[in-house]
Amino acid sequence: MEQNRPRRQFRGNKNTPRPARHHAAANEGRRAPSRDPLPTGPFAEMGIDPRINANIVAMGLNQPTPIQDQAIPAVVEGRDVLGLAQTGTGKTAAFGLPMLTRLIKHGRKPDPKTCRALILAPTRELATQIAQNIDAYAEGTPIRSFRVVGGASINVQTERLSRGVDVLIATPGRLIDLIERRAISLEATTYLVLDEADQMLDIGFIHTLRRIAKMLPPQRQTLLFSATMPKLMSELAATYLKDPVRVAVNPPGKAAEKIEQGVHFVTQGDKAALLAEYLSKHPGELAMVFGRTKHGSDKLAKLLDKWGFKVAAIHGNKSQGQRERALQAFRKGETQILVATDVAARGLDIPEVAHVYNYDLPNVPENYVHRIGRTARAGRDGRAVAFCAPAEVGELRAIEKAMKSAIPVIGGEVPANIPRAERNPSRNRGRPGNNGGQQRPARRPSRQPKSQKAKG
Structure with a gap:
């Protein structure tokens, strides 16, 4: 008859281990501490x-x-x-x-x-x-x-x-x-x-x-x-x-070594068409385009959108919500081109940005380095192209003085007030976008309507 006796409640002393089922109940819903060693390095x-x-x-x-x-x-x-x-x-x-x-x-x-x-x-x-x-x-x-x-x-x-x-x-x-x-x-x-x-x-x-x-x-x-x-x-x-x-760790004003830089001389009115030509060469890759003014950046973004590019713009006149949504879409690749003023030149860490275009050269020379620093992040390579109109030669000289180095010419006609000896374009043959060192005027993009006059 021993087997018919009611089961007694467990009453152990402090030295008696509790049954395993009690451990499970006590720890139910509680994550067991990790036994993995702490990361070192x-x-x-x-x-x-x-x-x-x-x-x-x-x-x-x-x-x-x-x-x-x-x-x-x-x-x-x-x-x-x-x-x-x-x-x-x-x-x-x-x-x-x-x-x-x-x-x-x-x-x-x-x-x-x-x-x-x-x-x-x-x-x-x-x-x-x-x-x-x-x-x-x-x-x-x-x-x-x-x-x-x-x-x-x-x-x-x-x-x-x-x-x-x-x-x-x-x-x-x-x-x-x-x-x-x-x-x-x-x-x-x-x-x-x-x-x-x-x-x-x-x-x-x-x-x-x-x-x-x-x-x-x-x-x-x-x-x-x-x-x-x-x-x-x-x-x-x-x-x-x-x-x-x-x-x-780097001399002030020096650009990252992994950024391949170039300057393309172009008239102000042909900048938009030239930009579209460059953007068409790397579809699907993220690019940032820097303008000088809020109105000009908005105008450029609308023109690129009209030509079929996935583009957004951010600047000081945009609300915080608009700016955050634009950046989120850019990070996700929903838009591949972000047109911005210098509000976006500092600190933004989007490693997938492969190209930076200085549509307008900055008035403050140091801002050039910050702009192009949006690419070549997290150990990646990057490319930066500066569009220089005749009226911007002074800004270009100031940028090069601040960096203590000349930016290689990759296109356009070198202005008469910049001696060719300073540029030595022959040393840049074979670099991407240089067309074998040959200087040539920009072509308008095929997607642009003939009746549409490209303006910056």
Whole structure:
């Protein structure tokens, strides 16, 4: 009759192992901890937090770039850093990975209406991109970031900041708006990053930056990154940095080595037809076209659309939503051509961009380097073509002076005021787009109606 007795409830002492079925019930819905070894590698050896290191390994970031290799150890040690590197060299990871590592070690939450780290960027697009990278690096950690830019609801931003945030990514103008509304205080900010600082100076943020500097505590770590070093940058560095480690991986103003550059001389009225001819040579590949004005960029985009190209435009007159939708479509390949003003010349990281066209040469020589830096990213090769009208020869000379090198001629008639000896077009025979070194006028695209006069 022993087998008919009711089953007794398990009552073991503390040394008695529980049956396996109890383990299953206790852990139901709970993910078992991973027994895999923590990722190792060069970033881990530089002191990056294991969770952050695991994220970047999963993202395919296994080998640091020169700017990362030199800057990360200094940031981990708590030093101020002045980093000079051309765009596309991995500056976001250079300051983001060690900054997040130091924030995690603090082990405390931010107070309401405060931020522990502040990253300032000159444009909405760059701020958005930085925020996306920071979120990806910090996934699975307690660190929370938030982006504030113009063109978005300031009430929504105010409500989110009321709970405090670890990392605040902001454009200077919107940050001042929020400070004036008492939505955010910088009194507890112990980390400050100025990204693309030279562009913030170019677009007139110097007074705003000085104002922000006075609101920050004197005891903080400051990281300043820039692609060029204009005169005002020395003043800015002296204001923000204390005994900084200077990291320079490329001479200021020098273009990336993997960018194949060329200049095509053309009259202003024939630029659109010439651009269409170049674009037709690489269907399906992403290309960025830079214009000087908002109206001119819109006009060019409409003309290219009329000729059958998949094109979008972004500039300062577009709303934030329009700009984000245009960039998203470009990243996905839904549009293959993005016409932009210099608002898109900094920081945008779209590795698939294979071609950059300077439809109008920039007034600021340094912007040429930033524009063409949209290609040849993530180790890829890239091509950049500058269209130079007779009235733009001065801008071309200024660009070449800033880069300390001549841009090879790949087409058109060299103006009389530029001696051919300076160009030596024969050395460029066989380069893509050079037509064997032969100079020839541009042809109008076959898709253009004969009645349509091509204008820039």
